Amino acid sequence: MSAPYTHGMGTARKESDWPDIKDTELEEVLHHFPRAGTLQAILWRSPRPFSAAATIKTDHGMLFVKRHGHALRTPLNLEEEHGLIRHLKQQDIPVASLLETASGKTMVLHNGWTYEVHDIASGLDLYQDRTSWTPFLNTGHAYAAGTMLARVHKALKHYNASPRSTHLLVSDDRLIRQQDPLQALGADLQLRPGLASFLHERNWKHDIQTHLLAPYHANAHAILHAAPRLWTHGDWHASNLLWSAPGSNGTVSSVLDFGLASKSSALFDLATAIERNLISWLDMENGVAPTANLDQLEALLAGYSSIAPLSTADIKALASILPLVHADFALSEIDYFSGLLNDRQNAALAYDTYLLGHADWFATPQGQRLIRHLHILGSKAP
Structure with missing residues (x-):
């Protein structure tokens, strides 16, 4: 079974950047994990773009295997991510368990690739074929996603690990929270x-000065600089959650994919969730102005506030940081496409449409509608 495509930067599928995981390599890798058992079949290959991953069946049960290019994720990079997952599990956040090698490691370096193996997470994968920048199925899911995100942030409040040791494909605010982001980027x-x-x-x-910093940075910098530092998920989209039911009463059964996780703040992560789920960025491909789903926005924030109440200042802060919340990750994507894959076309798309274009949208009537709505919601908050 093969997946000849992955999710691209837009709506179209694209040829995978990374070769499929083969049975022969899996057999060698699984040998390092005593609990894994012997491979019987590869059941499904993930269409996610930044790694190769598959659901497999062994004589011990079902597992999920993920393989990374060593230039993208070293064992050290993954250990940082796995430390976060272990902490969340200890705090009763529903995450899949990691398998360990005989020496207690949760990853294996094999033939230039880095592998990790997980138990199968609990729940329905209702969004497995949906990309970021597509909405929830209903407002109930938006509410449930907000609730679980607040639970994750509370669980991470006292997690004090150092920031990620890589800048490739991680979601944080390291540059935009600086007093002079251009100087920081130059360094x-x-x-x-x-x-x-x-x-x-x-x-x-x-x-960057014209499209991002001049319009937005003065207000955003003060907020991001003052926000308490916190390890965060970094890619809080419906497709990274498993669900109890497809209907509006569905709740989050499991949290997936901490590959973009890094250190930022709860406000930054919540703004990222809005940017990932609630703005129809993919409409830009067809020359249509993206719109924000305000009903789902209200539901997401209400769900979050049910666990961690948001103040007037918090919600207005979201309006200030939203136009810049994508900036560090967009630069990271450019670095990935240009430096790792030598893919100048997608690097240009990440620069023109993502880094600059998304910031520009907030000055349009639809972007201003979202900002105004956040201010209205903020005025009603406690």
Whole structure:
């Protein structure tokens, strides 16, 4: 069984950047995990773009295996992620258990790839073929997602691990919370040659200053700089959650995929959830102005507030940071496409449409409608 496509930057499927996981390599990898058993079949291959992953059957049961290019995720990079997952499990957040090797490791380096193996998470994978930037099926799911996100943030309040040791494909606010993001990015480029090579072809200082910083940074910086630092999920989308039921009474049964997780703040992660789920960015492909789903926005925030009440200042802060919440990750994607894959087309798309275009949208009538609505909701908050 093979998945010749993955989710792309838009609505179209694209050829996978990473080769399929093969039976022969799985047999060798599973040998390192005593609890895994012997491979019987590969049942499903994930269409997610940044790694190769599959659901498999062994003589011990069902498992989920994920394989990363070593240049993207080293064992150290994964250990940081796995430490977060273990902590959440100890705090009763529903995450899948990691299998361990005979020496107690939760990953294996094999033939230049890094592998991790998980138990199958509990729940219905209702969104497995839906990409980021597509909405929840209903407002009930939006509410439930907000509730679980607040639970995750409360569980991470005293998790004090160091930030991620990689800048590739992680979602954080490391650059935009700086007083001078352009200076910080310039210093970064000495250690990020793929990103440096791409930006060298662009008038990047002028572009970032004009599209992102001049309109939005003054207000956002003060908020992000003052927000308590917190490890966060970084990609809170419906497709990274499993569900108890498809209807509006469905709740979150499991939380998946901490690959983009890093250190930021609860407000930043909540703003990321709004950006990932509630704005129809993919409409831009067809020349249609994206719109925000305000009913689901209200439900998401209500669910969050049921666990961690949001104040007037909190909700208005979301309006200030939303136009910039994607910036660090967009630069990380450019670095990934340009430096790791030598994919200049997708790097250009990440720069023009994602980094600059998403920020520009907030100045449009539809973007301003979302910002106004957040201010209205903020005025009603305690």
